Amino acid sequence: MRSNGEPSRRSRPSHWGCWRHPAARRTTGSLRLALRSFLDLLRMRTFRGYLGILVSSAALLFSYISTAPFVLQGVFEFSELEFAATFGAVGLGLLLTSLATARLLRRRHPRSVIRSAQLIQLAGVLLLALVIFVDVGTGWSHPVLLVASLAVAVVPCGAIGPCCTALAMAESGQRAGSASALLGVGMFLAGGLVSPLSGNGHPAIIMVALMLIAVVTGPMLGSLTARRR
Template structure:
């Protein structure tokens, strides 16, 4: 199937499944003060546990989906997310909530990894990149809308209502998967699952440079955006005195840039191959990151805001081109092991993003310099990672 339709029904459902991650991350951020008042300090721990679940869970769902099809593991993952969300709403202490958030992440990542695999099953490389560009609408809108929805629920009830809403969302997704999503992986593997064979499969993927190069390129760029998410509040609010409300507008403007770029990318895919667009788009975060680092060094960590904000915008907006084309390029040609490839792609990229977030957590002080340095390293790393591709595959492809 092609993704040429304006917004196919199956793609809308995959968008909802992809939204589980950002919805579960951003929606309960406004509830941190009330949550800690009720359960004790450690709200950040619950977020970290969810991240761990997201990263690790992907490695399991991919091989399972290659063996049994996409829908059975999707049933398991969404059902686990639903039950864990209900349990989170009933948690009695912060340690219990952290453990339940780990389970919620293990379930919620199923839609992310299997969504990419289903797109690969239904689309060729160019149509897959178009479909991923449409899914970037969800990834861009969720960080804007989820905190607003969480804040609205806090006005009507307490923090437990947020997890109750997530459980209802999981139930709706589970029913939609059952009634509306056709199985896309009909040629399933016959070999029994074994840890050794799974590890060998991942090892083989890591040795394939046409998979590894775009995966690392997309992961490094995504890590730079994760550094921005983790570091920009302290820089913009604490250093420059931007109010939390105005910071939301800055964050939203950058997310809007990402959305706009992803839709421009979808249009340009009618004339250019995903690999061709990816090669050129990777220059944007590299130049933006280096530019941010240079102005931070020149102004000793306190550059003018009018110079800082365009660099942040350019870096984040470029992900609208890089994310869809990197995923489509990495998954092209994977065939029957698209699930495993999607799982490894997600796990590697999320691991890089988590490392960037940890680096920002350790890099307090120095004004904008730590953030600019992290984004410069990630931008240049993304550009260099694509050089791992074999020369013939790295050459621009005709439209």
């Protein structure tokens, strides 16, 4: 900043309206350097842990998205309006959870929020498994319990995702771009792997099985985030 209040040449916005990144902090782009950056990040224990938690949370979310139409409409015989209302309510819960997490982080560490969300999620998946296995075994169904257990199982993803992303990016340092790429690829790779499984076998049992695997894997991978003494 010059003495007359005008921005200096170094910090002046470029012709497309963006502020120039300091030349000393720029990195050259090449496939070799990008791959090296990815490998360096994957060698970091804490980054792998947060990446794993995020991937398991995404797997649970995508297993719900891909199987919900078959479970709610095919197995529990929800009408189109009931399915839309349920899907919209869970989506609204995800949004509200993300907003509440932003306020909660003023008083609690993100790792604490993640652990609490994982416990809530585990309780929701276990309740969902009970509701579905009772329906499959006895034919007795309770739509209210089903919707409630689905919400408790899925809505915590709105807290786990942002917290894991923030902590993983904090670990990445100057490799923030590479870290963001790995996080994005991991999430959608999980979605691409679990979604086709929804058509194999009983959709409700497939959904519960995928959610159980995800909700158990998340805390196990979370142990990687504990720093070694």
